[in-house]
Amino acid sequence: MARKSLIQREIKRQKLEQEYRWIRRSSKKEIKQVSSLSERWKIHGKLQSSPRNSAPTRLHRRCFSTGRSRANYRDFRLSRHILRDMVHACLLPGATRSSW
Template identity: 85%
Template structure:
């Protein structure tokens, strides 16, 4: 199980990302439109003035069951070992199990 502080930190990042999403997108579009380097630099400063945690690349997917951030499968929203346990217990329909 992931520590609660990590999960809370991740939820704060998600809220910040949603808050600054429009600002980041509009300034990126503006950078593409502007032709002079000086104007691009000004728009780039505006983009960098937003908090670091508002960038979508800083978000992590977490396991729905345990909160683990690594080995996470997008299709199921579960980490690898939980996914394997659920498949072996026949809790995920359509998933085939393998043994090696």
């Protein structure tokens, strides 16, 4: 089980990313449209002034049941430990040993 503080930090990052998503996308579109370098620097400064944790690349996928950040399978949203236990217990229909 992951520490609860790490899980809460990830939730906070997700909220920030949702909040600043529109601002970041519109700034990136403006940078592509503007031709002068000075205008690009101004828009880039506005983009840099947003919080660092609002960037989508700072988000991590976490296991749905344990909160583990490593070795997650996107299809199941589970870490490899939990996925293996659930497949052996026949809790995931259609999952066989060769498919994971």
